Amino acid sequence: MPILNDIKEILTGLSITFRHIFRKPVTVQFPEERRVMPERFRGSIVLTRDPDGAERCVACYLCSGACPVDCISMAAAEGENGRRYAAWFRINFSRCILCGMCAEACPTLAIQMSPEMFHCKRQVMDMIYEKEDLLIDGTGKDPNYNFYRHAGTGVVQPRGSSPGEQAPADPRSLLP
């Protein structure tokens, strides 16, 4: 009899839903409880420092160019030691889509995505983060990387003295 089969299936469904009443809810009560996001989660954007504590950003504008929604703006300046840095650096988080392209584009690993979730603001102007808001004290994802030990040579150290770098060849020694 198909009707008995139908009744059995309805009762099976009812028993399954009844058992779920006693199961622990999966809900995260957001403002009080917060999920710890995975390390590679694309949350809010930060500017990191190198292991020596100096700013990593060299104001190359690559992040600004990579940004599909044009939310990053900055102005470059040059310090007394010849290093470039950002005079001001601004991210408009009300436009940011958290795509992570800026972090991919960055040659010095300065701009990084952090697993920190966004905080909502009541005023849209509060969503615009300046350099002071973005800069963190730590090194972020690659703690030992220092751009100036691999590149930018000549500015701070003689050529060939970086760890992964060979001494420049002297072309005269190759002459016949």
Added chain:
Amino acid sequence: MIWTATDIALMIGKIVLLYAIILTGAAYLVLAERRILGFLQDRIGPNRVGPFGLLQPLADVIKMITKEDMIPKAADRLLFSMAPAMAAIPAILTFAIIPVGAPLQLFGRQVNLQIADLNVGVLFFMALSSVAVYGVALGGWASNSKYALLGSIRGLSQLISYELSMGLSLVPVVMLSKSLSLADIVNAQADMPFIVYQPVAFLIFLVSILAECRRIPFDLPEAEGELVAGFHTEYSGMRFGLFFVGEYINIISLSSLASLFFLGGWRGPLLPPIVWFFIKVGLFSFLFIWVRGTLPRLRYDQLMHLGWKFLTPLALLNILVTGWWLALR
């Protein structure tokens, strides 16, 4: 019977108390439904307003009242504004005949915990559930919107079809108790609730009341996802609230009737009668919510098939068998 001032005061007191109880009950049934559905789906449900979300119904009412009351330009204004009341009033009126407990002895006089013990109580209930169709039909018609009209057409055919099987499933109950009065029906179940004699009629009645109050396996008139919100698509604010509250009052009234007809109403061992009544109504209301959290919506042809080709013949057969049994006993 001559009405004295005490009688009138008592009656008014009973009516006011009943109103307070059913309106509060309906409001908290909405909350209970949201919380229980949440638990069924491994969620928590509304728990922000007050402890355990207990003030949520109040917040909902404030929201409903402060919302804009919109009437579409093309709507029939009179019918449009009358329809919600026509859906809610029959649901509330049904409570007039429901005995919620054993008669009390109060100040040396007998007080029935029932507004009116009509000798045609069952017929009165059937008539009111037919009148409730007008709320759905006119609400959808007066909105002058295609979704609302489709919803009300579905609602009409569904309510009329299931009225039939509901009425037929009550005939054996009347045959057993030999009375149409609800107080007599409860008294006839003093030894044994009718569910023992009439399990088939109970199941038919249960399915029919699910269809009568347009709950989920039979929620075709409001089918969200197909018809936006069916017959109350165009309603907003407290007019929608009245449809909504009417639906939940309907759940309570049909739950109480199911417990009166088949579970012996307020009769039960140990606990006081009113407590038994509320326990039974609560169980039925929980069943309604539980079924909503479990079953998918029927297709239109399946709905008609179940009503006309299965429940109605089964109810007729059940009447026949009950008749044989009563005659041969």
